[in-house]
Every structure is written in C-alpha cells, then in structure tokens.
Amino acid sequence: xxxxxxxxxxxxVTSSAQHADSPEPPARAPYHHGDLRDALLDEGLRLIQEKGxxxxxxxxxxxxxxxxxxxxxxxxxxxxxxxxxxxQAGFERFANALAEARDGAEPGxxxxxxxxxxxxxxxAAENRAHFEAMFGSGFVGENPEQWKAAExxxxxxxxxxVVREGQQSGDxxxxxxxxxxxxxxxxxxxxxxxxxxxxxxxxSAGSEYMKVSTEILLSGLRPTDSxxxxxx
Amino acid sequence: xxxxxxxxxxxxVTSSAQHADSPEPPARAPYHHGDLRDALLDEGLRLIQEKGxxxxxxxxxxxxxxxxxxxxxxxxxxxxxxxxxxxQAGFERFANALAEARDGAEPGxxxxxxxxxxxxxxxAAENRAHFEAMFGSGFVGENPEQWKAAExxxxxxxxxxVVREGQQSGDxxxxxxxxxxxxxxxxxxxxxxxxxxxxxxxxSAGSEYMKVSTEILLSGLRPTDSxxxxxx
DNA sequence: TGTACATCAGTGAACGCGCGTTCACTGATGTAC
DNA sequence: TGTACATCAGTGAACGCGCGTTCACTGATGTAC
Numbered sequence: 001x002x003x004x005x006x007x008x009x010x011x012x013v014t015s016s017a018q019h020a021d022s023p024e025p026p027a028r029a030p031y032h033h034g035d036l037r038d039a040l041l042d043e044g045l046r047l048i049q050e051k052g053x054x055x056x057x058x059x060x061x062x063x064x065x066x067x068x069x070x071x072x073x074x075x076x077x078x079x080x081x082x083x084x085x086x087x088q089a090g091f092e093r094f095a096n097a098l099a100e101a102r103d104g105a106e107p108g109x110x111x112x113x114x115x116x117x118x119x120x121x122x123x124a125a126e127n128r129a130h131f132e133a134m135f136g137s138g139f140v141g142e143n144p145e146q147w148k149a150a151e152x153x154x155x156x157x158x159x160x161x162v163v164r165e166g167q168q169s170g171d172x173x174x175x176x177x178x179x180x181x182x183x184x185x186x187x188x189x190x191x192x193x194x195x196x197x198x199x200x201x202x203x204s205a206g207s208e209y210m211k212v213s214t215e216i217l218l219s220g221l222r223p224t225d226s227x228x229x230x231x232x
Numbered sequence: 233x234x235x236x237x238x239x240x241x242x243x244x245v246t247s248s249a250q251h252a253d254s255p256e257p258p259a260r261a262p263y264h265h266g267d268l269r270d271a272l273l274d275e276g277l278r279l280i281q282e283k284g285x286x287x288x289x290x291x292x293x294x295x296x297x298x299x300x301x302x303x304x305x306x307x308x309x310x311x312x313x314x315x316x317x318x319x320q321a322g323f324e325r326f327a328n329a330l331a332e333a334r335d336g337a338e339p340g341x342x343x344x345x346x347x348x349x350x351x352x353x354x355x356a357a358e359n360r361a362h363f364e365a366m367f368g369s370g371f372v373g374e375n376p377e378q379w380k381a382a383e384x385x386x387x388x389x390x391x392x393x394v395v396r397e398g399q400q401s402g403d404x405x406x407x408x409x410x411x412x413x414x415x416x417x418x419x420x421x422x423x424x425x426x427x428x429x430x431x432x433x434x435x436s437a438g439s440e441y442m443k444v445s446t447e448i449l450l451s452g453l454r455p456t457d458s459x460x461x462x463x464x
Numbered sequence: 465t466g467t468a469c470a471t472c473a474g475t476g477a478a479c480g481c482g483c484g485t486t487c488a489c490t491g492a493t494g495t496a497c
Numbered sequence: 498t499g500t501a502c503a504t505c506a507g508t509g510a511a512c513g514c515g516c517g518t519t520c521a522c523t524g525a526t527g528t529a530c
Binding site for chain 2: 219
C-alpha cells in the first residue's frame, strides 16, 4: 500500500504507464473510497462479531478497509461516535425485527408473544455484534442515555402495545402494561444474554428450552380467573 | 516513595538516624505487605466497581496499594488469573447468598422463590463488581469454562433443587426441573442485567416491578390444573 | 466549454499514553544445625 | 542461643505494544462564472 502510493506519487511517467496498461488501473485503490461511512459501520460490526466490543479499534478498521488510520475521523468525531452509530443502527434493526415478528404471526396474543420472543433471542444470536453494542456491559452501562433514544424506546413500545392488546382481548391479566412488558422483556433478554455471553443453553437441543420458557411466560401472564381463555 | 527507598539504601547512618528519631519509623511502609493477595482481590473489586471490568489494571492496583507494579505477580500468574480469582470468589458469595435466601425464607415454594429472586437481583445490585466479573460480556464470554466451575454450578443447582421440591409438593408444574430452573434463572438474570448495565428499572419505585415479576413467574410455574394450590 | 477556486475526503508521520509483563535485584523471614 | 543459608515477597527500571488522536498535507470533486 505504502509502496504503490509512493510509486504513483513519483510523477507523470507512472501515471501515463498505467493508462497504457489498461483503461481502468486495476491494482490502484481510488483516492476516494466512495462510501467509507457505511463501510466503517459494516466492518466495525464484523470486528465486534469477531473480537467483541473491545476488539473494535479504529486502527484495525482502517487497515481492513485499506484506508489510513485517520480516515475514519472524516466521518465520525471519535471512536465513541462510531460505536454510538453502530448501537443506534442496531436498535433500528432490532425494532424492525420485533415488528416483523409481530406482523408475521397468527392473530392473538399467544402467537404474537411466541413470535416476538423467538425473534428477540434469534436477533441476539444472529446479530451478536449489534446486540453487544446495544446491551453489552461497559458500553451502554456507561452511556445509559443511549437506552432512552428513540429507536430503543420504539422496540420496547412495540411490546407494550402487544401486551395492551392482549389485555383488551382478555388474554393477559390486568395491571400496568409497562410492568408486564418489562418482565417479558427481562425474561427474554435474560435467555439471550446468558446464551450469548455465558454460553448457557440448557437442554441439549435448546429449542425445547425456548418452548418451555414461552409456555411458562404465557401461562404466567394469563388472567388467573379465566382458564377458558387458554389457547392451544 | 522512590525518595524514601533510596534514602534508606544510602547506608547505616540513615538507618541509625531513623532509630534515633523514633522507635517505630512512621512514614515507612513495611517491606512485606502482609496480605497482598487478599488486598489485591479487595482493591481489584473496588476498582471494577468504580470503573467496570476494563478499569481493572495491575498498575492502578499496585499504585493504590502502595506496592510496585510487579508485586502482584508474586501472587497471580497474570491479570487473567486475578480476574479469574475474583470471578470465582464472586460465584462463591453468590451461591451463599442464594442458599441463605432459601434457608431464611418461610417454608413453601412460593416464599423460597420470592426470597431467592430478590436475593439474586439484590446481589447483582450490591455486588456490581463481582457480578460484572461473573457475567459481564467480554470476560466470561471469552472464558465460558468459568461458568462450568464448581461454584457457579452450585448456585444453579440450589435453584434446581428448590424447583424439584416444588414439583414434589405440587406447587410447580411437571417437566424437566433443569429447564424450569433455567427459565427462572434467565428471568431474574434479565432483570438484574438490564438494571445494572442499562439502567432499566421500570416503575418509578422498582419494588412494584419486582413484585409483579415474581407473581407472574410463580403463576406461570404453577400446575395448570390445580388452581387450589395457589398461595397467598 | 473552460477555468479558477472552495471544499471535501483522503494520507502518513508523529505524539503521548497506559498497558501487561520481564528481569536482575534486594530486603525480610524462617529454618536447620 | 547464634549463625549460615534457602526461600519468600517485595522493588524499580525497562521493553514492546497497541491505542486514540492530531496535524499539515494533498488528491479529487464540484461549482460559480
């Protein structure tokens, strides 16, 4: 990289030689990256996926993208700004995943909760990097305001609304829907976090565990005096 | 520190002068710390409490204990060994806290679960440092075998046993007690983790939230066909 | 259609920092005789 | 009761590393005229 650059800087001869070789100089990286901002977000994600949040360094990022160390500073004020952007993007995708699960499910509270719970755990497993940037200790812990951002609130309110609808249809016990949703959230979050960060996945298969968990959750949320409302 | 040491190294005169001044030289730290190993564990905990796991550095530790940077290496092979010891000690205290909660509770599954759930969340809140060393992303995530160690298994089996007893007394639905205990663990863990790392604590007071959560959990664990078994 | 010029998005060398760890050393302690 | 000596638990200087960030710079791009 250093070699080719100084090579090109050496004068007109080199430049014209390149043009003689081929109309599109192949081994020459363009001076402008084109979409470095998005590339930084993407590669940053990949880096976290591989090495965890603390493996994310601007130097490594620059080197992977064949760009100088200081190039990222044209797009992000500092490392924290980059991490913040990754976190924010994560919450956006997360909220979308939850909304999709809700919309794709059969009607009824139980089906929706099952779908959303599965989506939560699956999102965590499949987007470990985003999830770690969003909820990992050390980052959000030091920036709790991140949690209050629009996108994370949206994720949570999707769940609150589903709970509220469940209450209206008589499938969910009465009570502050925020507290009920919080418990659901915590339970599913606990499953995700223990699996991802600690490798805790009881039952050899794992799917049985998820099934039992959702069952207990649903059963606990049902109104205590209306057993006839129970679904399949 | 450097001054006083070189001062003492300068010869017999200084040494005798010290004795002439006072029988117990006051500003002189003893060469041997006495109990550096325990002091390292204690101060290490304090450091994590203040700055998170990544704020734990051997240099800072040495400086806080008025000891050289390399002194810790007399007691721990490296930084990881120290963190491992902190983690291990955490699991030991954690298991004790759970066992105490179980033993201190009124008889019956519901009372025990309430006590243990509360103990779990409280341990996390009051021993943030231990908790972070035990479950924080970035550490245990990279050393999953830590989780399988004797003390962490002990914590979990305390819960499994309580569930099993609950099943025998008819307070808990049938099914693999390990899966049931895992769900309880996950739910309570989720509450703890969201509170500690993300600052998520719904309901202004928080105690109401804990109460609702335990209620849902208990209700979900009850055998579905025996409503008469419900407790207060 | 050209051209001067402002602006944007890169470069690469360097700074300063804090870290884990090593190493030859030395003072303190305990123990065999 | 003394004394030689092994062992233990410290010291402090140094090494090498990777990091975030800054800075003067330069090539590329777009835009007004």
